[in-house]
Amino acid sequence: MNWEAALNAKAKPASNRKPQARPLRIGIARAIGQTFENWELLLIERLLSDRRFRLVAFLTDPAPHHAARPGLLARTVARLDNSLFARQPAYRARRFERARSSIVSIPLDETGENSDRHRLQLDLVLRHCEGALPETLTDSLRFGVWSLSHVFTQSGPVNWEGMGDVAEGAPTSHLSLFVETARQPERRAIAAAEFNVKFSAARNNAFMKEKSVLLLVRELRRLAETRKLPKPLKAADVVQPAPPPGLLTTGCYAAALAKNVTQRALKSVRRASHQDTAVWTLYSGRGSIDDFDPSKATEIPPTDTAIKADPFLFHHQGKTYLFYENYGRGDTRAHIAVGEITRRGFEPIGIALGGEEHLSFPFVFKHGDEIFMMPETHQRKRIEIWRAVSFPLIWEPYSRALEGWSAADSTLFHHRGQWWLFTNLSEHHAFEDHCSALYAFQVDGPELNRLVSHRRNPVVIGSATARNGGRIFSRHRRLYRPAQYNAHGIYGYGLNIMEIEHLDMEDYRETCVRRILPDFKPGLSGCHHFDASGSRYILDARLNA
Structure with missing residues (x-):
């Protein structure tokens, strides 16, 4: 089944x-x-x-x-x-x-x-x-x-x-x-x-x-x-x-x-000897999804024990927090870490979520008075949502969905009175892959008690645009979806900014309005994730080996 x-x-x-x-x-x-x-x-x-x-x-x-x-x-x-x-x-x-x-x-x-x-x-x-x-x-x-x-x-x-x-x-x-x-x-x-x-x-x-x-x-x-x-x-x-x-x-x-x-x-x-580690770095600047200029961004560099990817910003009580996938050189799995972006730069705070399985894509959002996180947990074969007990370091399980299915880079958003879940499922026999298909579901919010599959699932097919590259943004009455551009044999080679032109249960249409390639700074071989909060944005980029 x-x-x-x-x-x-x-x-x-x-x-x-x-x-x-x-x-x-x-x-x-x-x-x-x-x-x-x-x-x-x-x-x-x-x-x-x-x-x-x-x-x-x-x-x-x-x-x-x-x-x-x-x-x-x-x-x-x-x-x-x-x-x-x-x-x-x-x-x-x-x-x-x-x-x-x-x-x-x-x-x-x-x-x-x-x-x-x-x-x-x-x-x-x-x-x-x-x-x-x-x-x-x-x-x-x-x-x-x-x-x-x-x-x-x-x-x-x-x-x-x-x-x-x-x-x-x-x-x-x-x-x-x-x-x-x-x-x-x-x-x-x-x-x-x-x-x-x-x-x-x-x-x-x-x-x-x-x-x-x-x-x-x-x-x-x-x-x-x-x-x-x-x-x-x-x-x-x-x-x-x-x-x-x-x-x-x-x-x-x-x-x-x-x-x-x-x-x-x-x-x-090199991988067997723990010498082949993908090293990502972060770039942050002022701008929004429809006008940011990555060439003017400031780097938040990695260290040997803190390689950062999949960054999400969250503004809370006057502070700007940065959640990210964190791992060190030679590590085979990552955890979710959090820090604060201040006037002096970036200041690490600690581990927000850890465990035996690999964790990434810490999508943090607010609903009502509560703060939630939906990290990627595809190794656990389900989607999980966690609720903040003591923000930003203590979280408790809140809900789960798609038990038994391999889902990656999931994001939840509210649009025209309806909650939507976008996720990259891997339906496969011989080739497990989360980059080839985007699935949309109507849901009842963070509770995830009710999932209704979109009539045109998967709504996007193909690794050039299907995989999510961050949260969904509403800007000037236009809806944008960051998406990975997987090409040239490289995972996360580039970043698409997709404009969602039509979204209801009968149809889905989007078009690429911008593509960011890893040429905005020297020494890069990829970029695959974007987020923004207030007037600040952040994206990740892969350094040349």
């Missing part, structure tokens, strides 16, 4: 709930003899567990063909890459195992109005194999043929997705969801996402395939509710699948892979 099913199981039935529409009747087109990949099994499990869908048939291509085929060198490199860096445990699709006998399998070349396929009355087909589908099939589909971009970068067992990105040093890899209909047979993108590039193309591809299930299922749910195809994205926002790599690209990729593997090996040695 995933998090949404768990929440729905606890939810009370709504008295004004609309009658359930007929489920979307879905077919999946696959090459004959093709082994189910983990991402496909994950997708099938999602379809079988959701009443909005009915997986009716597998449409098998008895003579699969490929419009493009990589050369021998590219195939050899891709196979070696995959065997070394993309291995993962097999996904156990229990629902599929039980329901498999009820899903029919029909060859794609069986055409005609009297065929079994015609009587299936499919609404759409998910294409999992490259190549054109018969017109007799596409003409009968109300919502056309849907394809993920990685389908078009695979020839048999060889997939070259990401080879060009790694070879060229691209900041991100792109995923697109395409649709083709009888009326508009050309491929049109209806959704897209960007992901941080991995050190290996095979690992990059396996990661993106797993995350592509989030994008596809979200858009299928939207279709099931609206019964309308989404509007196509603007051409400028669409990246088409890459063609097979030639000799030059393959050679450049092999060299880049060798370099990346060597760097990772050296980093592992």
Whole structure:
């Protein structure tokens, strides 16, 4: 059971709930003899567990063909890459195992109005194999043929997705969801996402395939509710699948892979000897989220025992307090510390929260007369809120939510009479990752007794913008969300300022109005968090190793 099913199981039935529409009747087109990949099994499990869908048939291509085929060198490199860096445990699709006998399998070349396929009355087909589908099939589909971009970068067992990105040093890899209909047979993108590039193309591809299930299922749910195809994205926002790599690209990729593997090996040695510690520093200045200038900020430098990240400011009784993730060189976990920013500079006070697990992102806020903290506790597999007993050092547990789920960098805010919880959940099989999906919930406030999932969850997909980078701000009737820009293979490479343009239970839209890169001061390799209180702001930045 995933998090949404768990929440729905606890939810009370709504008295004004609309009658359930007929489920979307879905077919999946696959090459004959093709082994189910983990991402496909994950997708099938999602379809079988959701009443909005009915997986009716597998449409098998008895003579699969490929419009493009990589050369021998590219195939050899891709196979070696995959065997070394993309291995993962097999996904156990229990629902599929039980329901498999009820899903029919029909060859794609069986055409005609009297065929079994015609009587299936499919609404759409998910294409999992490259190549054109018969017109007799596409003409009968109300919502056309849907394809993920990685389908078009695979020839048999060889997939070259990401080879060009790694070879060229691209900041991100792109995923697109395409649709083709009888009326508009050309491929049109209806959704897209960007992901941080991995050190290996095979690992990059396996990661993106797993995350592509989030994008596809979200858009299928939207279709099931609206019964309308989404509007196509603007051409400028669409990246088409890459063609097979030639000799030059393959050679450049092999060299880049060798370099990346060597760097990772050296980093592992340094980490084992506690010599590879990410060192962050803080910068503070005067300004707000819509006008701050980090080049004019003053540094609050780290020490060997106090490396500071994820800073949050809190103004209380005339004093400005700074809460932050604190750790020392060689430490494997962090605690929450607090200090005060005075006219003389920064003065540490002590430990606010500690424990056996890693703690970070100490989001501090006030509600009524009480002060609360919601730190990141993903190692405890839940969201926790703590209440101040004796501010700023003594706190007690107050509430918790999403028990059993891995959540990171959560923030709570009140907007137009409604409390919202934004959090980065990791729904995963082989790749635990908190940077790829942002989830929104309506809640009843800090008590967290009532959580209602947003209808478009995850509302943001892709590591370029999904992960929270601080609290939500309301400024001049505009709503802003700091978000991490994870790119160039670096966690926390940059910081986005996202403006939330629309937020209700039916829809969510945001746009990036500013991006801060680690070039505002010398010697930086990343920046990923922002906060402000009154006229003062603070952000963190990663120092070059």
